[in-house]
Amino acid sequence: MLLWLDRKEYKKIVMDYQQRTSLQDKVAIVTGASSGIGEAVARLLFQRGARVVLFARRTDKLQELAQKAVAEGYTEPLLVAGDVRNPEEVEGAVQKALERWGRLDIVIANAGFGYRAPLVDGDIQRWKEMLDTNVYGLLLTLKYGVAPLLKQGHGHVIVTSSIAGRSVNPGGSAYSASKYAVNAIAEGLRQEVAPQGVRVTNIAPGSVTTGFATVAGYSDEVRAALQRLQPLTSEDVANAMIYALEQPAHVDVSEMVVYPTRQVNQGAVTVNQQ
Ligand SMILES: NC(=O)c1ccc[n+]([C@@H]2O[C@H](COP(=O)([O-])OP(=O)(O)OC[C@H]3O[C@@H](n4cnc5c(N)ncnc54)[C@H](OP(=O)(O)O)[C@@H]3O)[C@@H](O)[C@H]2O)c1
Structure with missing residues (x-):
């Protein structure tokens, strides 16, 4: 294929490639690294030679992931057991990264979960846990x-x-509220830090096959409806994250929406199907 390009076109492709941000030796922290999207992006970061701090509450899962990384010959990740709702634990994880590797280049603020119920039936404790995790935990991670x-x-x-x-459906107001808040926080952050050379990417996946459906307590019927959509895999979303990270330094992919091709909207998950 390259044989058909003239010299100028070929040079441009090579230069674009050379300008890509290399993730080799970059230091990254991933929250929610014990499963799903966080675990998948951690794996892709290992493969690219990054040094990774894995943050989540389930240490057994983090240990498994770290052992695999070492067995495959990648840099041993740093495990930090913690809860994004706890300021000391989040600050401690960042400090540990700085102590171990002297800097931090990438923050993947991914920890979160869903809970759906009609407003009048909502479990008030579950609402609080979700908003504390998805919103307050995100704020702490970014702070x-x-x-x-x-x-x-x-x-x-x-x-x-x-x-x-980006849209709401029956039973989804509290979870949607948390993710609308995530968007506001990401855009506010982008505007605050862009002049100082820091990039912010907000990624909005559609349905992804992860531990999410179990944590959210979806019924078998909802799970089956989601499966019929041929949902994204964690790796699909992680690949999109890596795409944004590897762009040249002057390019900020600020928003990405990644749908399973067959998913029209959130419709498969409504409260009536729970
Ligand atoms: N799956 C989907 O369809 C989908 C679609 C759009 C967006 N998302 C978003 O994607 C993100 C990742 O979810 P996932 O789909 O990969 O689900 P998952 O497999 O359940 O992963 C969620 C991760 O978040 C961590 N987490 C939850 N609460 C935490 C807390 N308080 N402190 C620290 N870590 C916490 C979990 O770790 P521990 O339990 O070990 O702490 C786990 O590693 C979430 O923000 C979710 O809202 C998911």
Whole structure:
């Protein structure tokens, strides 16, 4: 194929490639790394030679992931057991990254979960846990994670939102509210840090096959409806994240929406089907 390009076109392709941001030796923290999208992006980061801090509450899952990484010959990740709702634990994870590797380049603020119910039936404790995790936990991750990037004058933040942050359906108001908040926070952050050379990407996946449906307590009927859509895999979403991270430093892919091809909207998940 390249044989048919003239010299100028060939040179441009090579230069574009050379300008790509290499993830080799970059230091990244991934929240929600114990399963699903966070685990998948951590794996892709290992493969690209990044040094990764894995943050989540389930240490057994983090250990499994770390052991595999070492067995495959990648840099041993740093495991930090913690809850994004706990400021000391989030700040501690960032400090540990700085102590181990002297800097931080990438923050993947991905931890979160869904819970759906009609408003009048909502479990008030579950609402609080979800809003504390998806919104307050995100704020904490950004507060402590972004400071080192600003100090360095470069870095990249990826925030996991959802298509639920772009529309609402019955039973989904609380989860959607949390993801609309994620969008506001990501855009506010982008405007604050862009002049200082820090990029922010907000990614909104449609349905993804992860632990999400189990945590959200979806019925078999809803799961079957989602399966019929041929949902995304965690790797599909992680690949989109890597695409944004590898762009040249002057390119900020600020928003990405990734749907399974057959998914029209959130319709498969309504409260009537739970
Ligand atoms: N799956 C989907 O269809 C879908 C679609 C759009 C957006 N999303 C978003 O994608 C993100 C990742 O979810 P997923 O689909 O990959 O589901 P998942 O497999 O259930 O992963 C969720 C991750 O978040 C972590 N987490 C949850 N609460 C936490 C807390 N308080 N502190 C620290 N970590 C916490 C979990 O780890 P521990 O339990 O070990 O702490 C786990 O690693 C979420 O923000 C979710 O809203 C998912």
